[in-house]
Amino acid sequence: MTTICGYSTEEYLARVVKFHGNPAPGLLIGGFMVDMAMRERPEGEFFDVLCETSVCLPDAVQLLTPCTYGNGWLKVVDIGRFAITVFEKYSGKGVRVHLDASKLDDYPEIKAWFFRLKTKKEQDQEKLLAEILGAGARILAASSVQVDGKHVGKKKGGPTVLCPKCGEAYPVKSGNTCLACQGEILYK
Amino acid sequence: MTTICGYSTEEYLARVVKFHGNPAPGLLIGGFMVDMAMRERPEGEFFDVLCETSVCLPDAVQLLTPCTYGNGWLKVVDIGRFAITVFEKYSGKGVRVHLDASKLDDYPEIKAWFFRLKTKKEQDQEKLLAEILGAGARILAASSVQVDGKHVGKKKGGPTVLCPKCGEAYPVKSGNTCLACQGEILYK
Numbered sequence: 001m002t003t004i005c006g007y008s009t010e011e012y013l014a015r016v017v018k019f020h021g022n023p024a025p026g027l028l029i030g031g032f033m034v035d036m037a038m039r040e041r042p043e044g045e046f047f048d049v050l051c052e053t054s055v056c057l058p059d060a061v062q063l064l065t066p067c068t069y070g071n072g073w074l075k076v077v078d079i080g081r082f083a084i085t086v087f088e089k090y091s092g093k094g095v096r097v098h099l100d101a102s103k104l105d106d107y108p109e110i111k112a113w114f115f116r117l118k119t120k121k122e123q124d125q126e127k128l129l130a131e132i133l134g135a136g137a138r139i140l141a142a143s144s145v146q147v148d149g150k151h152v153g154k155k156k157g158g159p160t161v162l163c164p165k166c167g168e169a170y171p172v173k174s175g176n177t178c179l180a181c182q183g184e185i186l187y188k
Numbered sequence: 189m190t191t192i193c194g195y196s197t198e199e200y201l202a203r204v205v206k207f208h209g210n211p212a213p214g215l216l217i218g219g220f221m222v223d224m225a226m227r228e229r230p231e232g233e234f235f236d237v238l239c240e241t242s243v244c245l246p247d248a249v250q251l252l253t254p255c256t257y258g259n260g261w262l263k264v265v266d267i268g269r270f271a272i273t274v275f276e277k278y279s280g281k282g283v284r285v286h287l288d289a290s291k292l293d294d295y296p297e298i299k300a301w302f303f304r305l306k307t308k309k310e311q312d313q314e315k316l317l318a319e320i321l322g323a324g325a326r327i328l329a330a331s332s333v334q335v336d337g338k339h340v341g342k343k344k345g346g347p348t349v350l351c352p353k354c355g356e357a358y359p360v361k362s363g364n365t366c367l368a369c370q371g372e373i374l375y376k
Contacts, residue, residue: 021261024259036326055345059256062256066209068209070242079366080366081366097250099357115349116345134254146375148375157304158305159303159304160288160303169287171267178269179268180267186265186339188335
């Protein structure tokens with residue numbers, strides 16, 4: 001039976017719908033990616049995950065590993081590539097898994113979805129999910145990587161002080177005022 | 189009985205530990221923040237959340253609302269302020285809740301935690317969590333805000349093409365090559 005990190009595909013999809021809101025194709029493929037990366041990861045006790053897109057994929061990581069956005073063990077560098085790396089927390093040694101577009105010729109629905117050749121309305125969602133389940137790890141590729149130092153290890157937060165302009169607490173490393181008062185516009 | 193978005197505090201803390209890995213003080217305070225923002229939010233059917241820090245707080249949002257990092261309904265702009273805004277998805281009208289440092293004088297453990305006056309080892313975790321539970325929403329402040337247009341509404345992804353340098357798929361809006369090939373260093 002095909003499993004995703006120990007879950008049946010039905011169980012995993014039910015968890016996806018509960019957390020993510022819908023059975024997104026990217027999360028189903030993402031499940032196989034996390035599964036492959038977890039199986040092929042190097043030796044070690046503690047692992048972080050680097051995700052190269054902010055769309056969909058981070059939720060597969062959050063559902064299937066102890067790494068979440070808020071605990072910092074999931075790091076997102078949004079360069080728009082559909083790839084994750086599971087790496088040993090302190091050495092940065094890891095395995096990167098990405099969706100290999102060269103393997104999509106036998107999977108027209110996945111290809112159309114991945115390259116956005118069809119609108120969401122034109123997609124046959126059922127056929128697409130069935131193709132993804134049929135493909136499993138066949139459309140993926142894994143490689144050993146060494147994560148760059150700037151993404152490895154725990155970042156210290158440093159002291160917190162009150163911003164002299166807005167009066168709210170902020171990390172002093174940001175400068176003499178908080179970043180909102182330095183011009184990062186969030187509100188009108 | 190004190191509840192957090194319908195959960196008892198015990199139930200909520202159990203969910204925090206399961207998802208986040210430990211009963212982080214920031215997630216307990218974050219629970220009260222999400223609860224307050226959800227109660228005081230304006231009329232509407234669909235809501236997004238803007239979180240002003242990447243530390244801890246995003247996980248409270250992901251546990252208590254339909255908004256996750258991967259589905260894009262949770263937006264993080266990490267300026268290091270301990271604040272969230274729940275806003276109507278299309279109008280940007282919302283309510284912002286932050287931890288009000290001026291209200292911490294009666295809560296020495298929370299104050300020491302928030303301003304990092306004690307190391308993690310020096311903290312009395314049990315006393316800290318008890319103080320947070322006792323304080324509840326009393327250390328928070330809410331205000332009506334209008335979220336800036338750049339954080340409101342759905343961002344379209346645009347076409348995906350193969351990068352001529354690395355051969356991987358990337359969003360064409362990034363430029364002639366993917367951002368990794370433009371110099372964003374992830375791996376050695």
